[in-house]
Amino acid sequence: MPGISQDSIVFHGRLSELYILAKEGKIPTHLQGSHTRPCKFWTATKILSGIRNSVILAHGPSGCAFGVKQAYKLTNSRNSGAPYEPVVCTNADLKSVIYGGEKNLHEAILEVDRKYNPDVIVVATSCATGIIGDNVDAVSEKMKDEIHAEIMPIHCEGFAGDYRSGFDLVFEQIVDFMQPPTPSDRERLRHSVNIVGAKMGPERTEVDTDVKELVRLIEGIGAEVHAVIAGNCTLEQLKKAPSVAVNCALCLDLGYPIGKAMKEKHGTPLNSTILPYGIAATEKWLMGAAKYLGMEKEAKAFMQSEYEAVREEYEAAKSFLEGKTAIVEGHDAIKSLSIAHMLECDFGMRPVIYNFHPWSAQARETSIDYLLETGVDPEILITKGTLAFGKYESMKQTEDELLAYLGDVNPDETVYFGSSLSFPHIPLVDLNAILNRPRFGYRGALKVAECIKTALTYSFRPRSALTKQIVFPKNAGLASAASLTSKLSSDMPDCTVYAQHRRRGQCMMN
Amino acid sequence: MYDELIFNDCTHSKDPMMGCALEGVAGIIAGIRHVSVVIHSPQGCAATVASAYDAHEIDFTQRKTACTHLFETDIVMGATDKLEQMIREADQKFATKVMFVVGTCAADIIGEDINGLCTSLQPEIQAMLIPVVAGGFRGNKYDGMEIGLNALLPFIKKQGETIPKSVNLICPQASLNPTWGADLKWITDTLKRLGVTVQAVIAHDSTVREIEGAGRASANILLSRDAGYTFAKKLESQFGIPLILSDIPLPVGLKNTTGFLRLAGKYFEAELEAESIIKSGEEFVVDILRRRALMIIPRYRNCRAAIVADATFGTGLARMLFEDLEMIPALILLRSGSEETKNLLQREIDEMGIKAKVAFSVDGYQIKQALAEARVDAVVGSSWEMYMAKELGIKVAFDLFAPTNRDVYLDKAYFGYTGMLNMMEIMGNDWERAFRSDEIRWGQYAE
Numbered sequence: 006m007p008g009i010s011q012d013s014i015v016f017h018g019r020l021s022e023l024y025i026l027a028k029e030g031k032i033p034t035h036l037q038g039s040h041t042r043p044c045k046f047w048t049a050t051k052i053l054s055g056i057r058n059s060v061i062l063a064h065g066p067s068g069c070a071f072g073v074k075q076a077y078k079l080t081n082s083r084n085s086g087a088p089y090e091p092v093v094c095t096n097a098d099l100k101s102v103i104y105g106g107e108k109n110l111h112e113a114i115l116e117v118d119r120k121y122n123p124d125v126i127v128v129a130t131s132c133a134t135g136i137i138g139d140n141v142d143a144v145s146e147k148m149k150d151e152i153h154a155e156i157m158p159i160h161c162e163g164f165a166g167d168y169r170s171g172f173d174l175v176f177e178q179i180v181d182f183m184q185p186p187t188p189s190d191r192e193r194l195r196h197s198v199n200i201v202g203a204k205m206g207p208e209r210t211e212v213d214t215d216v217k218e219l220v221r222l223i224e225g226i227g228a229e230v231h232a233v234i235a236g237n238c239t240l241e242q243l244k245k246a247p248s249v250a251v252n253c254a255l256c257l258d259l260g261y262p263i264g265k266a267m268k269e270k271h272g273t274p275l276n277s278t279i280l281p282y283g284i285a286a287t288e289k290w291l292m293g294a295a296k297y298l299g300m301e302k303e304a305k306a307f308m309q310s311e312y313e314a315v316r317e318e319y320e321a322a323k324s325f326l327e328g329k330t331a332i333v334e335g336h337d338a339i340k341s342l343s344i345a346h347m348l349e350c351d352f353g354m355r356p357v358i359y360n361f362h363p364w365s366a367q368a369r370e371t372s373i374d375y376l377l378e379t380g381v382d383p384e385i386l387i388t389k390g391t392l393a394f395g396k397y398e399s400m401k402q403t404e405d406e407l408l409a410y411l412g413d414v415n416p417d418e419t420v421y422f423g424s425s426l427s428f429p430h431i432p433l434v435d436l437n438a439i440l441n442r443p444r445f446g447y448r449g450a451l452k453v454a455e456c457i458k459t460a461l462t463y464s465f466r467p468r469s470a471l472t473k474q475i476v477f478p479k480n481a482g483l484a485s486a487a488s489l490t491s492k493l494s495s496d497m498p499d500c501t502v503y504a505q506h507r508r509r510g511q512c513m514m515n
Numbered sequence: 516m517y518d519e520l521i522f523n524d525c526t527h528s529k530d531p532m533m534g535c536a537l538e539g540v541a542g543i544i545a546g547i548r549h550v551s552v553v554i555h556s557p558q559g560c561a562a563t564v565a566s567a568y569d570a571h572e573i574d575f576t577q578r579k580t581a582c583t584h585l586f587e588t589d590i591v592m593g594a595t596d597k598l599e600q601m602i603r604e605a606d607q608k609f610a611t612k613v614m615f616v617v618g619t620c621a622a623d624i625i626g627e628d629i630n631g632l633c634t635s636l637q638p639e640i641q642a643m644l645i646p647v648v649a650g651g652f653r654g655n656k657y658d659g660m661e662i663g664l665n666a667l668l669p670f671i672k673k674q675g676e677t678i679p680k681s682v683n684l685i686c687p688q689a690s691l692n693p694t695w696g697a698d699l700k701w702i703t704d705t706l707k708r709l710g711v712t713v714q715a716v717i718a719h720d721s722t723v724r725e726i727e728g729a730g731r732a733s734a735n736i737l738l739s740r741d742a743g744y745t746f747a748k749k750l751e752s753q754f755g756i757p758l759i760l761s762d763i764p765l766p767v768g769l770k771n772t773t774g775f776l777r778l779a780g781k782y783f784e785a786e787l788e789a790e791s792i793i794k795s796g797e798e799f800v801v802d803i804l805r806r807r808a809l810m811i812i813p814r815y816r817n818c819r820a821a822i823v824a825d826a827t828f829g830t831g832l833a834r835m836l837f838e839d840l841e842m843i844p845a846l847i848l849l850r851s852g853s854e855e856t857k858n859l860l861q862r863e864i865d866e867m868g869i870k871a872k873v874a875f876s877v878d879g880y881q882i883k884q885a886l887a888e889a890r891v892d893a894v895v896g897s898s899w900e901m902y903m904a905k906e907l908g909i910k911v912a913f914d915l916f917a918p919t920n921r922d923v924y925l926d927k928a929y930f931g932y933t934g935m936l937n938m939m940e941i942m943g944n945d946w947e948r949a950f951r952s953d954e955i956r957w958g959q960y961a962e
């Protein structure tokens with residue numbers, strides 16, 4: 006291994022080996038005290054924010070509701086021109102904690118129904134009301150006949166599960182809004198799909214987003230997208246969603262729970278593949294949809310024409326990259342796995358995922374299972390910095406370990422796929438930049454090829470001393486606890502989400 | 516007398532415009548240099564604490580925070596061991612002299628004995644442990660700031676004589692100026708010109724030693740009209756340090772700045788220097804506006820405006836808009852609503868003789884509702900109000916306050932004479948953009 010001492014390595018091997026070690030408890034999978042992810046409440050409300058004309062009523066103090074409102078709703082207003090949307094709370098205080106807040110919740114539901122006239126009220130529990138044991142289910146059930154909106158309780162107390170659990174919970178539960186397919190709906194939607202596993206709300210109109218690219222692909226074969234769940238979908242769309250020909254997972258990990266639930270409850274087929282980075286994954290995604298749409302012939306013709314449009318540049322990139330090594334930043338687990346899949350299957354590279362936190366080996370089981378089943382088993386390198394106290398995505402230790410690992414490898418033989426906030430001496434391809442969208446589909450593959458070409462063309466330029474000092478100042482302390490956006494803050498192009506007092510241009514955890 | 520708005524259906528549900536008590540507590544702690552924080556909470560609360568650090572613009576490399584990641588079993592079985600382990604680890608890794616151990620909703624409700632643990636662990640821990648119970652249900656951000664400030668009281672000592680002409684600046688980060696540090700600098704520099712030294716800033720980039728010395732100041736100035744009154748009163752009663760200049764608006768706009776300086780000059784017996792600052796400041800404003808902004812006179816005169824802000828700026832903006840710029844503050848919606856704030860606004864409105872509609876401690880629903888009914892031409896507020904205004908068809912929205920949709924790289928004060936110009940510059944640009952055509956029919960130019 007070039008450069009890095011064995012002392013600095015926690016794990017080096019195949020993904021499958023790491024996966025087994027994590028399952029057997031032979032490698033620590035907990036996040037360090039200095040590492041935090043959004044809690045279950047945040048992730049649950051992120052999905053709920055994608056249902057139009059719904060109101061989240063957080064049963065708890067104001068802080069939880071305000072945090073998600075600012076991060077998700079205000080960002081939607083800014084980026085996508087969405088109207089102002091509230092996140093309401095019952096404003097639980099000391100008295101509520103001592104005497105219970107069910108009566109207050111009852112009244113709050115009535116007020117919300119009158120004030121906003123929403124299609125849906127989702128009562129989201131918080132730590133405080135979860136612990137005191139307010140019977141939110143009973144209150145919600147009782148209110149059903151008293152209000153115009155549909156109502157659903159969601160138990161998403163911050164302590165009740167990890168980051169991922171909020172996504173899964175909501176995706177599974179919103180299936181309860183859906184109606185069983187009818188023959189007439191099935192006929193009407195026989196050439197339609199749902200894209201499942203989306204979150205937060207409407208797409209930016211001025212950015213070529215990945216979701217837009219998937220919609221374009223579906224429409225390209227002559228089918229339609231019925232709903233993007235939950236990316237600005239309506240209650241009416243949700244109700245009819247099971248009648249489509251197939252659900253297509255946007256993100257395998259997030260799309261799987263809702264896809265599975267819809268399949269079990271309503272028999273809606275599920276097309277789930279890894280994120281469609283690169284042509285191999287895109288074709289698998291598209292053919293998976295076409296199979297259920299009965300449009301395989303159209304899909305093949307469309308894929309051929311799409312490929313022809315990007316072939317020249319794509320093949321040029323492929324011929325250059327084949328046989329070379331790719332270091333893939335592993336901070337965003339699903340993306341790193343998908344990129345590794347693309348680099349190996351499309352470009353014939355040898356991907357090494359750097360600093361894939363063992364926590365992800367547990368949290369991202371679905372994607373890992375898929376990858377291993379498809380025969381892709383990339384190398385993983387985890388250094389000590391990843392498990393140290395501090396924010397491993399941004400700390401000097403992991404950067405130094407990266408540089409030590411690379412040592413003096415030949416920049417003509419190795420390419421780094423990760424954030425521009427790292428400073429390896431080899432060509433660096435940052436697929437997260439806003440200008441590098443879409444990343445999915447054929448246009449995405451072309452974009453990747455262009456990015457690689459640009460990175461190689463300008464690899465003679467030393468990295469800016471200015472930018473390096475911005476990220477890694479002299480005498481830097483430990484960066485910790487959600488203090489910096491993950492370097493692959495991928496949900497938001499340009500990685501800017503509002504948080505308290507943060508101004509435009511500042512970052513926020515994803 | 517102001518006309519206070521009444522809203523229906525707002526007794527049990529709230530669309531909050533600010534964070535909870537935890538954020539307030541963390542906002543005070545984040546203002547102290549070289550201290551660490553262990554949050555005894557589920558991981559989501561760490562984002563709230565991070566927001567408080569953002570308010571102080573603490574470099575991401577300098578944050579020393581850790582979280583115990585409470586999960587369901589911890590809630591059922593208790594998590595004192597987990598907290599103890601985290602305190603030990605943080606003590607070793609962060610190596611700070613002081614460590615705040617903060618319990619949030621979950622720890623607070625299940626009754627984790629944070630005080631007891633800190634006491635028993637203290638002999639084995641290098642850092643001085645300061646337990647703070649800060650369940651979010653204990654109030655909003657402003658209430659939390661009082662809790663946080665209260666936690667600092669034990670640090671403050673009355674050692675030595677009172678230092679004449681010295682002040683403590685009590686400045687909980689409650690301000691909506693996105694680069695609030697510039698206001699602190701303005702006030703510090705101005706006091707210096709009046710011959711007044713700042714004994715302690717409580718708390719922004721402050722040292723523990725600085726806070727310890729706060730007991731020797733001869734006066735306290737509160738740089739907020741939203742939080743900190745209770746703490747200031749405690750300093751008054753416990754240390755005999757009077758709170759001054761608290762019943763007037765802060766120096767927002769020409770007249771308020773002049774009024775603030777005149778009273779400060781009088782209190783510190785520096786009237787001549789105060790007059791000199793006033794003279795040069797007013798001349799500076801007039802000179803700039805004459806040369807660069809003559810058009811503001813017809814533009815703003817009798818423009819009906821809504822002010823949606825914290826009380827720190829809202830109470831001062833009313834006079835700036837009405838008397839300095841000849842606008843009509845028809846609607847004033849404030850984030851907080853203490854008795855002190857209500858009395859101050861009442862006096863201001865009475866003195867000016869205006870008939871503004873007013874609401875305190877407003878939430879998002881109330882703001883939008885009030886804006887929809889107010890028939891105003893312009894809104895002075897933050898991004899929230901900017902987007903609401905757009906939706907409601909209000910032509911002009913001045914995006915002055917946090918969270919703003921502007922990139923601001925260099926600190927810009929809103930206090931003082933230059934501060935007024937800084938605000939007016941933003942207003943000028945937003946005004947111009949508001950009246951640019953969104954849809955230009957390019958075809959007609961091609962013909």
